[in-house]
Amino acid sequence: MVKLKPIGLYDELSFPDLEQMVAALKLTDRINMDQLYEEFCASLEEIQKATKDTTKSTSEKWVAIFQNVGKDNMTNMFKIVSFVLSVPGSNAFVERIFSLMANKWSDSRNRCSTELIKK
Incomplete structure (x- = not known):
């Protein structure tokens, strides 16, 4: 659970956090790490904006990120986020x-x- 905490966007998200999530969730066969890095770099500004917004929930933050960047441009990131957020609390x-x-x-x-x- 500690490795999944960064997906909540309470603190700044880094690429090593994403790597640890992929390894912890055993999604290495479904996630292209090179593309994930490119997606992370392309969406870093939006992720930082969402992290600063304390009025929205985690899912609302990710919806805003995917809308602003484009879900089609973030397929690997979408797989990770949707996998983690689909688990009931x-x-x-x-x-x-x-x-x-x-x-x-x-x-x-x-x-x-x-x-x-x-x-």
């Missing part, structure tokens, strides 16, 4: 499902079929 959703299932399938309703619960 907590398991609250899963816990809620278990809670709902416990309400539906209780000791008094133990004969419910799987089809009924799905519906």
Whole structure:
């Protein structure tokens, strides 16, 4: 998790940070490091602007960067950011499902079929 922290853009992002992220996420076979370096250099100004903006969330910052630079110009960076941001921050959703299932399938309703619960 420490290696993924720079994606939050709370501090200045550097290329070695990106290299460590790629290695930690085991994306070395899907990311072209030479192109990633070029994308990083081309978008460095936008990344620095986003880092200074404390009013936006991490995802809003990255959306602004991709809009200003162009998502097509940052394919490798987009792969990394979308991979990291797609991981949920907590398991609250899963816990809620278990809670709902416990309400539906209780000791008094133990004969419910799987089809009924799905519906």
